Amino acid sequence: MPAFAIAHLRTPQINEDVLEYIEKIQATLDPYQGRFRVHGADPHVLEGEWPGTIVIVEFPDVESAHAWYASPAYQEILPLRTRHIEGSTLIVQGVGPDYDPRRTAARLRAATD
Template sequence: MPAFALAHLHDTPVNEDILNYIERIQATLDPFGGRFRVHGAEVEVREGDWPGTVVIIEFPDLDRAQAWYDSPAYREILPLRTRHIPGAALIVDGVAPDYDARRTAARLRARAAG
């Protein structure tokens, strides 16, 4: 099952550290099968408030996503971003290809019914 690293980044300035980070991040992803799914795209806000941009990176599974984030190669370049861009980052498990939200609703209904 795929897993994803997501970042909601605010105030994304372009400076030498950020450029260095962007130039080096792919090499940290490759050993873990990570691939950008969203990077540098304009965000169209439909509900609520969303200052900044979003980054989504897909990994083959949760273990590899976690291993990438904790890897020495990524930890080395991480401060290049975090010193300049505030925001939140998370790792989340994806859903199986046969996922159906109706099954989730049925489980939640059963739980609520006691």
């Protein structure tokens, strides 16, 4: 199953450290087959509030995503971003191509009966 690293960057700002981070991040993703799916988009908020921007990187699986985040190469550049941008980062497992939300609803309904 694919996995996604998602970062909600609440206070995006551009400076030399952040530019260096952006220039170097792809090399840290390549060994783990990480690919940007969303990078710095200006979200169209439909419900609630969303200060800042979002970044989504896809990996082949959860293990690859965790290995990338923990890798020495990524940990070396991470402070270039975190010193300047407040945000939250998480890793989530995606769903397969045959995912049907009705099956999830049925499982949840059965658990509450």
